[in-house]
Amino acid sequence: xxxxxxxxxxxxxxxxxxxxxxxxxxxxxxxxxxxxxxxxxxxxxxxxxxxxxxxxxxxxxxxxxxxxxxxxxxxxxxxxxxxxxxxxxxxxxxxxxxxxxxxxxxxxxxxxxx
Amino acid sequence: xxxxxxxxxxxxxxxxxxxxxxxxxxxxxxxxxxxxxxxxxxxxxxxxxxxxxxxxxxxxxxxxxxxxxxxxxxxxxxxxxxxxxxxxxxxxxxxxxxxxxxxxxxxxxxx
Numbered sequence: 001x002x003x004x005x006x007x008x009x010x011x012x013x014x015x016x017x018x019x020x021x022x023x024x025x026x027x028x029x030x031x032x033x034x035x036x037x038x039x040x041x042x043x044x045x046x047x048x049x050x051x052x053x054x055x056x057x058x059x060x061x062x063x064x065x066x067x068x069x070x071x072x073x074x075x076x077x078x079x080x081x082x083x084x085x086x087x088x089x090x091x092x093x094x095x096x097x098x099x100x101x102x103x104x105x106x107x108x109x110x111x112x113x114x
Numbered sequence: 115x116x117x118x119x120x121x122x123x124x125x126x127x128x129x130x131x132x133x134x135x136x137x138x139x140x141x142x143x144x145x146x147x148x149x150x151x152x153x154x155x156x157x158x159x160x161x162x163x164x165x166x167x168x169x170x171x172x173x174x175x176x177x178x179x180x181x182x183x184x185x186x187x188x189x190x191x192x193x194x195x196x197x198x199x200x201x202x203x204x205x206x207x208x209x210x211x212x213x214x215x216x217x218x219x220x221x222x223x224x225x
Binding site for chain 2: 031033041042044045048050103105106107108
């Protein structure tokens, strides 16, 4: 059982470039999330989705976009990368009705914007 | 706006010591508080606390919630170097869909 799979694990972008961070889960979870974690900080919610076709902004959505066309996939798009987006990005999922239990996290994507 | 504050932000102890990590929160319509351990990768789930005064225990780790005073503590007894990690506290409300995390406590256990 793969759980939550994030790709890539590492990436260096130049300022102004764009990229998509991929996230796939095989647990049929309805709820999916994208968080970013800066050094010495907790996780901040970027976007979340409660089901296919439904997405909503979290605490720090600026500079990002998401889509949820299937239950399994929840890609995060960075447009016009900026140094402030240098961070570690975590995707997570949980099943409907148990959002209060531990998420299943992906292994993270470390992104550096130079 | 929901708020989660952890203290201390960092801590260095010797192996065998007992540590207490703190998490205070302000959240509208509180539902649960969760503790995670993070070792240079994705956080791993430790405990979920919903009711006051009921201790959750797993080996040398234990946690308790005080809903009146709006805080939780995570205790680690007889610490080991493998306990070195960042410990994250998160809360969720009844109306929320996502966990709201504190900044974490970085614990270093030295031999």
